[in-house]
Amino acid sequence: MASAPGVTIGPAVGGPQLALVGGVTWRETATLREVLFDLLEQPGLDRLDLDVSGVTAIDRIGVGLLIGVNHRAAAVHRPFALIDSGGAVSRELAHLGLLDNFELRRRAAVPVGVTP
Secondary structure (H helix, E strand, C coil): CCCCCCEEEEEECCEEEEEEEEEECCCCHHHHHHHHHHHHCCCCCCCEEEEEEEEEEECHHHHHHHHHHHHHHHHCCCCEEEEECCCHHHHHHHHCCCHHHCEEEECCCCCCCCCC
């Protein structure tokens, strides 16, 4: 499986949770697509959660990537959710009228003084 700069993979119930940090633009999308599509093909994967709360910028190509991942997840019968708290990704999807096409989970706030 390929790796991509700004992507971390961690455990979650039912499958991995990925976190994207930084930009999701035309520069990163080819590698990100490969990583995400490869994960969706992994045997035993129940779902894929993508934490986009650390994304600082997303362009139309990045939005297209998320749409493609959402469609691919549906095609292989795997739930796919974005985890965000009103960040760049949620704002751009809402601006384009696409937010309702995604399962969106709010990132839980971490209490002050507590390390996640």
